[in-house]
Amino acid sequence: MRCASLVVLLCAACGGTPTPAKPAPAQPTAAERALATTIAGFVTGHLAFRPGLGIELGLHEYDGVVPDRAPAAIAAEVARLTTAQATFEAIDPTKLGHAAQVEREVVLAEIRKERFELEVRRRPSRDPFYYLRGFSLNPYIARDYAPAAQRAAAMLRACEAAPAYYRQAAAQLEPALPKAWLQVGVMMSGGTIDFVRGDAKQAFAALPDVALRGRLDACLDTLAGELTAFQGALKSRFPAATDDFRLGADTMIAMLRATEGLDLDIATLERVITADLERNRAAIVAAAKQIDPAATTAAVVAQVTSDKPSVEGVLDEATAQLAQLQRFVTAHELVSIPRPDPIEVRASPSFMRGNFAALGGVGPFESSPLASFYYIAPPDPAWPEAEQKAYLPSVPDLLFVSAHEVFPGHFVQGMHQRASGSRVLQMFETYTASEGWAHYVEEMLWEQGLGKGAPRIHIGQLKNALLRDVRFAVALGYHAGTLTVDDATRMFQELAFADPGNARQQAMRGTVDPMFLGYTLGKLIIMELRADWQRAHPGASIGAFHDELLSYGEAPLPMTRRMMLGAAAGPPLRGR
Numbered sequence: 001m002r003c004a005s006l007v008v009l010l011c012a013a014c015g016g017t018p019t020p021a022k023p024a025p026a027q028p029t030a031a032e033r034a035l036a037t038t039i040a041g042f043v044t045g046h047l048a049f050r051p052g053l054g055i056e057l058g059l060h061e062y063d064g065v066v067p068d069r070a071p072a073a074i075a076a077e078v079a080r081l082t083t084a085q086a087t088f089e090a091i092d093p094t095k096l097g098h099a100a101q102v103e104r105e106v107v108l109a110e111i112r113k114e115r116f117e118l119e120v121r122r123r124p125s126r127d128p129f130y131y132l133r134g135f136s137l138n139p140y141i142a143r144d145y146a147p148a149a150q151r152a153a154a155m156l157r158a159c160e161a162a163p164a165y166y167r168q169a170a171a172q173l174e175p176a177l178p179k180a181w182l183q184v185g186v187m188m189s190g191g192t193i194d195f196v197r198g199d200a201k202q203a204f205a206a207l208p209d210v211a212l213r214g215r216l217d218a219c220l221d222t223l224a225g226e227l228t229a230f231q232g233a234l235k236s237r238f239p240a241a242t243d244d245f246r247l248g249a250d251t252m253i254a255m256l257r258a259t260e261g262l263d264l265d266i267a268t269l270e271r272v273i274t275a276d277l278e279r280n281r282a283a284i285v286a287a288a289k290q291i292d293p294a295a296t297t298a299a300v301v302a303q304v305t306s307d308k309p310s311v312e313g314v315l316d317e318a319t320a321q322l323a324q325l326q327r328f329v330t331a332h333e334l335v336s337i338p339r340p341d342p343i344e345v346r347a348s349p350s351f352m353r354g355n356f357a358a359l360g361g362v363g364p365f366e367s368s369p370l371a372s373f374y375y376i377a378p379p380d381p382a383w384p385e386a387e388q389k390a391y392l393p394s395v396p397d398l399l400f401v402s403a404h405e406v407f408p409g410h411f412v413q414g415m416h417q418r419a420s421g422s423r424v425l426q427m428f429e430t431y432t433a434s435e436g437w438a439h440y441v442e443e444m445l446w447e448q449g450l451g452k453g454a455p456r457i458h459i460g461q462l463k464n465a466l467l468r469d470v471r472f473a474v475a476l477g478y479h480a481g482t483l484t485v486d487d488a489t490r491m492f493q494e495l496a497f498a499d500p501g502n503a504r505q506q507a508m509r510g511t512v513d514p515m516f517l518g519y520t521l522g523k524l525i526i527m528e529l530r531a532d533w534q535r536a537h538p539g540a541s542i543g544a545f546h547d548e549l550l551s552y553g554e555a556p557l558p559m560t561r562r563m564m565l566g567a568a569a570g571p572p573l574r575g576r
Contacts, residue, residue, distance in 0.1 A: 031095040038091070039107060039424060042084050046110075049077045055139045057427060058363025060146065064157030067134055069168045074124050078115065085111045098563070102552060103424040105261075105559045110428045113259040120251065120258075124172050128185030128234055129512050131169035132192060135162065138349055141203035142360065143370045152204045152212055159219040163226040170233040179241035180485060180511035182234050189231040191351035196224045199349055245511040249480035252514065259515070260432050261556035263571060266480050269521075272573060273476065276520060277469040277495065284462040290455040301497045304459045305394045311378060314392060318376055319345045321399050325407040328450055335408045335546040338419035341372065343411055348377040356393065357401050359410040364418045364426040372414070374406050390499040396451075396460025400442040403450075404464070408546075409438035416550035425553030431515045433554040436522015439468055443523070448542070466496040467506070468519040474510045475517035485511065525557045525572040533564055 028036065047054040047062065054062035088108050093101045117123050123130040140155035201220050207213040247255065249266050256262040288300035295303075309317040322343065329335060341362070352358060352375060360373035379388035393401060403409055413434070417426050442464055451457030470491050477483030477491075485507050492503035510516055526549065533545050552560040562569045 026097070028100075029095070029097070031092070032097060032100045035091060035096060035100055035104060038087060039103065042088075042107060043423070043427070045080050045084075049073070049080075050134075052135055052139075053427075056363055058145070058366035060154075063140070063151075063154035064161075066158055066161035066165050069124060069131070069134075069165060069172060071172070074118065078118050081111050081115050081118070085115065099422065102555055102559065102563065103422060106424050106428050106553070106555045109259070109261060109430055109556045113430070116255060116258040120254070121247075125174050126177060127181055127512070128169070128173060128177070129181065129188065131166070132185060132188045132351075135165055136351070137162075137196070137200050138351070141200065142349075142373065143362070143366075145366060145368065145370060148204060148207055149209055149212065152207055152209075152216055155200070155204075156212065156216045156219055159216065159223050162223050166226050166230040170230050173233075173237075175237060176240040176242050177237055178245035178511065179238065179243060180245055180508055182237055182241055184508055184512050185234045186231055188351065189227055189234065193224055193227045193231065194350040196220050196227060245478070247479040247514055252476075252479045255514065260430055260518070261558045262432070262521075263558075264573065266476070268573060269472075269476055269517075272524060273469060273472040273517075273520065276524060277466070277473065280462050280465045280469055281495070284459060284466065287455040287458045287462065291459075298497065301459060301463070304396060304456045305463075305497070307394050307396070307456070308389065308392045309395060309398065311388060311392065314378065314398070315345050315347065315376055317395060317398060318374065318402055321402040322374070322406055325399075325403055325445075325450075328445070329408050329412075332448055333541065333543045334444070334448060335412060335543055335550065337412065337415065339415045341411075341415050341418070342369070343374055343406055344371040345374045345376065348375040352377065356391075357405050359405045359414075361410065361414045364414075365423075372411055374402070374411070387501055391501060394460060394463075396457050397463055398460075399451075399457070400445075400461050400464045403442050403445055404438045408445075409441050410434070413437050413550060413554070416547075417553045420551065420553060422553070425555070429554035430556050431518040432522030432525065433552075433557050433560070434522075435519045436526050436557065437549070437554075439464075439519040440523040440526045443527075444542075463497055465520075467492070467498065468523070470496045471506065471510060472517040472520045474507065475514050478510055479514045522557060525561070528572060529557070529561050529564065532569075536565060 047059070049067065051062040051065035051067060054065075085108065088104055088111065091104060093104060096104060117130075121127070135158075137155055137158060140151045140158070145151070146154075197220070201217060204213055204216060207216075253265060256264055284301065285297050288295070288297040291300050291304070322345070330337065346360075348358065356377050358375045360375055362370045362372045379391040381388070383391070405411065420426065442461055446458060446461045451461075473495075474483060474488045474491060477488065488507035488510060489500075489503045492498040492506045493500060496503075496506075498506060529549070530542075530545055533548075534540065534542075537544070548564060549560065552563060558572055561572055
């Protein structure tokens with residue numbers, strides 16, 4: 001048996017398509033130098049409020065720093081963002097070069113997104129998820145970015161400051177919160193408690209500095225108690241819980257405009273998702289008929305889905321798939337591989353097990369070469385055996401999950417950002433650009449011949465597509481309608497062929513994450529952009545399109561469309 005923690009090296013010198021040499025950049029103009037100075041000041045303030053982001057980026061001067069979420073700190077941050085937005089909007093983009101225009105737009109998108117989260121969604125007052133995702137001890141143990149004693153000392157500083165953070169969270173959250181959000185919060189806080197008592201304590205168990213180890217162990221015990229108290233504060237709110245998790249149609253449209261730069265309406269969104277859902281449903285029916293013309297689609301999908309890796313072998317299967325995907329992408333020159341960055345398959349830490357898979361990308365500003373992690377969450381061993389087996393994806397499903405997260409999805413996207421040389425593109429993202437690319441590559445790989453036309457492989461791709469289609473439909477039903485969690489659960493089961501446990505989990509996620517419609521929405525915008533770009537560049541390769549698209553990082557897709565197509569681009573999805 002191969003070791004599941006095998007590091008897969010993705011190297012441009014080993015079969016990857018080389019990145020074309022770029023001409024030397026022109027010297028910045030006075031306006032561009034002024035913009036760079038303004039951006040630097042903005043970033044300093046942005047990371048001061050979000051030290052966890054700084055640590056994730058590899059800026060270890062933020063090690064040991066815990067966010068301040070007192071009311072005064074939040075009010076000061078809203079004021080800072082408001083002033084920053086006015087400052088960047090006042091900068092004339094016509095005086096900036098191509099790259100500087102992109103950076104200005106990316107910073108403005110980040111500002112608008114954060115203002116929306118703080119002022120409109122009021123997440124510090126209403127969303128336990130805001131706090132549970134806003135601070136973590138995992139960065140100190142996930143990578144050996146510094147000697148163990150240095151990381152342990154930083155983790156101790158963070159651990160000692162963390163109780164105040166969770167007390168702020170409990171005090172800030174309103175008495176009457178959405179029941180679904182409380183349920184997610186209780187689940188996630190339980191995973192965080194397990195992490196603090198388990199992985200976090202074990203990480204430095206062999207530390208030679210006995211005194212430091214003892215202080216850290218004691219602090220982690222105290223922190224576990226504080227987390228338990230925070231979880232108790234969430235549980236105590238259940239009697240007053242509401243079903244008021246909906247944004248409302250107008251707020252949802254405002255969210256897309258503010259956070260993604262998309263000027264759409266509900267009717268267009270409904271038309272777009274209905275068409276894509278029907279397209280993928282027809283395709284999965286056709287694929288099932290290829291396998292067994294006499295059986296129902298559901299029966300064939302169930303048969304294909306039963307081809308699962310074992311609980312013990314799922315990490316090995318994913319590792320093998322990364323090698324397969326690397327060979328396919330490089331052989332077909334689908335996208336350049338600009339850096340020899342390593343990727344490692346790992347089991348997810350306990351607090352990250354709300355999703356089956358995720359990419360833990362290495363920070364772009366790390367001073368030494370470190371691996372990114374392809375995290376896969378094993379089923380809970382406390383579950384019944386049948387439930388554990390149902391939780392695991394089939395081998396064909398997993399192939400496209402691996403493509404989404406790693407090759408050529410988020411991991412390759414991150415490599416292009418790190419190679420860009422732009423700190424702005426390396427730091428900030430938009431949902432539809434990030435998840436849209438990762439979801440787009442699944443269908444693109446099938447179109448380019450991954451699976452050699454085998455219908456069982458196509459069913460794996462289509463199940464992933466249908467899952468994201470149903471997320472889109474559920475997001476609209478929740479936040480611009482009256483869809484219930486039970487209704488959404490049935491939709492995931494009936495339309496996306498999800499098992500009951502995963503269907504419920506997806507339905508719950510949609511109450512917390514209205515932007516989970518961004519997977520399909522972003523994919524469709526990219527597909528439209530590719531078609532328009534290819535018409536404007538007859539004979540150009542699909543790899544050239546992908547490289548140009550990724551050169552804009554995870555910038556708002558409407559801006560990327562304008563940059564790639566010029567003045568006649570028009571808004572995304574204009575013809576849909």
